[in-house]
Amino acid sequence: MLKDASMSKNILLINPWIYDFAAYDFWLKPLGLLYIGSLLRANNHKISYIDCLDSHNPLMLHKSGKPPKRHAYGHGQFFRKVIDKPDCLKVLPRNYCRYGIDPDIFRTELGRYLDTDIVLVTSMMTYWYPGVFDAIKIIKETLPGVPVILGGKYASLCYDHALVHSGADFVVRGRGEKQILKLLQKHFDEDIIFDPDVDDLDALPYPAFDLINRIDQLPMITSLGCPYRCSYCSSRLFYKKYLRRDPVLVANEIEHWQKNYGVTDFSFYDDALLVDPEGMIIPLLEEIKRRNVSCRFHCPNGLHLRQIDERLSKLLYESGFKTIRFGFETADFLLQKETGGKVQNEELSKAVIHLKNAGYKTDDIGIYLLCGIPGQKTADVTNSIDFVRQCGAKPVLAEYSPIPGTKMWTAALLASPFDIQHEPLYHNNSLLSCRNDDFSYEIYSKLKAKLKMLTKE
Ligand code: B12
Missing domain, CATH: 3.20.20.70 (Aldolase class I)
Structure with missing residues (x-):
């Protein structure tokens, strides 16, 4: 039996910052997260998205006054700020930076989604986990009590590390489509309405690219x-x-x-x-x-x-x-x-x-x-x-x-x-x-x- 559509959840997708010695937007987008987003939308949930790496974020553009240099082909620089290096990386005499929007802007963006039921955070390179942890910390402060689910490359390749240190309520390893549907079913009593064969890539809805602020x-x-x-x-x-x-x-x-x-x-x-x-x-x-x-x-x-x-x-x-x-x-x-x-x-x-x-x-x-x-x-x-x-x-x-x-x-x-x-x-x-x-x-x-x-x- 299908539940009423109003029973579906407000789900917020987050693409965290990168903290690194260098980062360039070499056609970088959180494809896996946006695939999950469209699948959840097909399951009647309302999906929103905050991209901490968005080089076109209007609040950040206003604040910094200087847009990152972008190339006509859709690649280019991120917003960038030099930050303190973690102790263990002090061996490398190079600046360490946060790439993406400022944390206060992330807080403001989160403030628009106070009715969020669940937050889904993605992760890419294993060594980019500090940006993921900071994003989760701010989500927990701004949306207290809202469960946070972490997935992606770091979460999969360093699963035990993520379980202990990330601050997420759930950590998902490997392909996320089936697991997220099951998790929502088990923990949040959500019906699975659309459950495609994930080995048939053409059965998956197109990624939720429409949520991107400005698609370059x-x-x-x-x-x-x-x-x-x-x-x-x-x-x-x-x-x-x-x-x-x-x-x-x-x-x-x-x-x-x-x-x-x-x-x-x-x-x-x-x-x-x-x-x-x-x-x-x-x-x-x-x-x-x-x-x-x-x-x-x-x-x-x-x-x-x-x-x-x-x-x-x-x-x-x-x-x-x-x-x-x-x-x-x-x-x-x-x-x-x-x-x-x-x-x-x-x-x-x-x-x-x-x-x-x-x-x-x-x-x-x-x-x-x-x-x-x-x-x-x-x-x-x-x-x-x-x-x-x-x-x-x-x-x-x-x-x-x-x-x-x-x-x-x-x-x-x-x-x-x-x-x-x-x-x-x-x-x-x-x-x-x-x-x-x-x-x-x-x-x-x-x-x-x-x-x-x-x-x-
Ligand atoms: C495209 C790509 C790049 C692109 C950019 C990608 C990006 N978006 O950041 C570019 C070319 C820039 C790049 C660069 C590098 N890359 Co690369 N890249 C990839 C690649 C091929 C695809 C990533 C992807 O989108 N996959 C497809 C999507 C659908 O899968 P997904 O992201 O995993 O998402 C699924 C799950 O993870 C999960 N999921 C994801 N998010 C969430 C969230 C939740 C809540 C849940 C429940 C589930 C979930 O569900 C999704 C759907 O099933 C991967 C390998 C791979 N095949 O995945 C390597 C990979 C990530 N890269 C890797 C490497 C080594 C590099 C480089 C270091 C290579 C180099 N020496 O230069 C550089 C590093 C750049 C830097 N600045 O540090 C390694 C990881 C290394 C690490 N330590 O983490 C990988 C795994 C490849 C490998 N060699 O094994 N890369």
Whole structure:
């Protein structure tokens, strides 16, 4: 029996701040939280949203008088304020900042939702937990007695830490759709009205992007999970199966956001967007072309190189893929095998030729190189940089962030001079927490500066 709609809850979604040495809005949106929001709306709840990272927050714009610099493609700076560093991060002589709106503005925003029944807070990087804790503390002060549910990446990867320290009433680990419905049913006596098969990604309602204050870009996923098992990556911890959507339905969604909300920039959050191109990217882009939907696409998360051939390169270029980054990680054959075997050197050189023939320039082709993995030598990083440059692409250093539960975690525990087991702040990629005598922080910094000079030329 269905309950009266008036029995549904007022649910407030919160995307907390980031506290870090550096943070740039590289097409960053709380996609998982907004997926949960739309599912709850389909279950008759009233959903509201506060984004502590909103660079267009009107109160904050008024207060600061200086808007963060934004790029036409929908990425750019956040509001930023230097804050005290947690003691354990004092080893790094860099400013530590809060990115996002000021806490007093967050309090004011919360004041608009005093009738809230439940607050849902998301979390991203494990080492961003202090922003999450501060948000929960302020929610508890402003909305006393209202239960707070925490989910997301930090909550999942550092579940015990979150249970003890976060201040949330409930902590949810892993995919949230089923769990949140059950939690609302069990603890708040709410009926489940719409309970889709969460393995069918097309059965989920579109994320509640309409709640975003000013949409400058939107993230999309065409799949969850990854067929590869790279040792540094946590994808398999979240997704046992590699789930894909129907490309035509992805095109429908892109067209929906473009036609009804005027969105032109889309970022793909997939772990494996290009795998089996005939199964997704080719039919998707052909469908978009056929419908005359004109968009720009960005892939801040690394793409797989193996699939890049003449046809796909042309299609990506012609379809408006402006920002393309590929995960290469290292030019060392043994290390490639050890970390996951997803790509080899010849595949990079061939891919770059195809991409250039299609129209991309050296600077457009960003190649992520993993640096600071346990036991890695400086020579490996410099050789990899040289190889990428010889191929005619742009090396981009991706500093290793150790993630609990991954295959590389045990090696990271042994290699790190920091207590990464008990303190997630040490997972911060800026800290280079698995540095060693050969690949020290100083060497890394010099390399990074040199690379900046070289790629500026
Ligand atoms: C897109 C992406 C990025 C984007 C931005 C993403 C963002 N929004 O912040 C960019 C490119 C900027 C990025 C950068 C980095 N990333 Co990244 N990224 C991702 C990626 C691929 C997708 C995240 C996502 O949206 N997933 C899809 C949504 C649907 O899933 P979800 O968020 O988990 O949400 C579900 C659940 O968590 C839950 N849930 C979420 N919120 C809530 C709330 C409640 C209340 C409940 C109940 C449930 C719930 O339900 C949701 C639906 O099922 C993930 C890997 C992955 N596949 O998830 C890595 C990942 C988060 N990134 C990771 C890493 C390592 C990095 C980098 C450090 C890489 C590097 N060396 O440069 C940088 C760090 C940047 C920085 N400034 O520090 C790691 C995490 C590291 C860590 N220690 O936490 C991940 C897990 C990948 C990995 N290697 O394993 N990343």
